[in-house]
Amino acid sequence: xxxxxxxxxxxxxxxxxxxxxxxxxxxxxxxxxxxxxxxxxxxxxxxxxxxxxxxxxxxxxxxxxxxxxxxxxxxxxxxxxxxxxxxxxxxxxxxxxxxxxxxxxxxxxx
Amino acid sequence: xxxxxxxxxxxxxxxxxxxxxxxxxxxxxxxxxxxxxxxxxxxxxxxxxxxxxxxxxxxxxxxxxxxxxxxxxxxxxxxxxxxxxxxxxxxxxxxxxxxxxxxxxxxxxxxxxxx
Numbered sequence: 763x764x765x766x767x768x769x770x771x772x773x774x775x776x777x778x779x780x781x782x783x784x785x786x787x788x789x790x791x792x793x794x795x796x797x798x799x800x801x802x803x804x805x806x807x808x809x810x811x812x813x814x815x816x817x818x819x820x821x822x823x824x825x826x827x828x829x830x831x832x833x834x835x836x837x838x839x840x841x842x843x844x845x846x847x848x849x850x851x852x853x854x855x856x857x858x859x860x861x862x863x864x865x866x867x868x869x870x871x872x
Numbered sequence: 873x874x875x876x877x878x879x880x881x882x883x884x885x886x887x888x889x890x891x892x893x894x895x896x897x898x899x900x901x902x903x904x905x906x907x908x909x910x911x912x913x914x915x916x917x918x919x920x921x922x923x924x925x926x927x928x929x930x931x932x933x934x935x936x937x938x939x940x941x942x943x944x945x946x947x948x949x950x951x952x953x954x955x956x957x958x959x960x961x962x963x964x965x966x967x968x969x970x971x972x973x974x975x976x977x978x979x980x981x982x983x984x985x986x987x
Binding site for chain 2: 795805806807853858860861865
């Protein structure tokens with residue numbers, strides 16, 4: 763089976779940097795995704811990691827360590843609009859199905 | 873590219889009726905479509921996976937006779953909630969994957985309220 767853990771809530775200040783961690787235990791691994799979801803809306807894709815290391819995309823970066831079953835999403839220069847839930851999702855080996863973590867609700871304060 | 877639409881965006885129905893939700897990939901052919909359900913303050917839970925032209929694969933605990941899935945073409949999948957009950961009220965989200973890719977593109981979701 764799959765088990766994905768991430769913090770339930772985080773608060774950070776506008777303009778700051780925040781790191782959202784995700785740990786996973788899976789029976790296989792075919793990649794890790796990060797999605798952003800605003801309340802009442804569908805998730806939007808942020809990043810995809812399948813190899814170890816850091817993937818940078820503008821203000822958002824994502825890191826993966828497969829040996830540790832660990833990933834983080836790094837958000838820089840936080841803006842108020844970044845207040846949302848951030849979902850970590852893992853794709854199992856030989857499958858394109860995604861198992862989602864419960865999400866981390868990020869609140870950006872002035 | 874890679875836009876997925878859902879219709880309707882919001883539906884309210886009486887208990888015992890059936891509701892059909894459509895999921896369309898607008899600018900690509902979707903090899904696989906996925907249906908998720910999300911209750912308030914919960915994460916997305918995969919209900920079923922459907923491939924065009926074949927029967928859907930349901931996750932454990934999801935009743936296939938209650939949640940009918942039809943993947944009629946490479947751009948359309950439908951989810952029918954039969955004999956809906958108040959406990960079926962939820963946010964239903966579909967996603968689509970195109971051949972050769974790993975990423976899932978999500979639709980905007982359908983908010984179902986059963987009275």
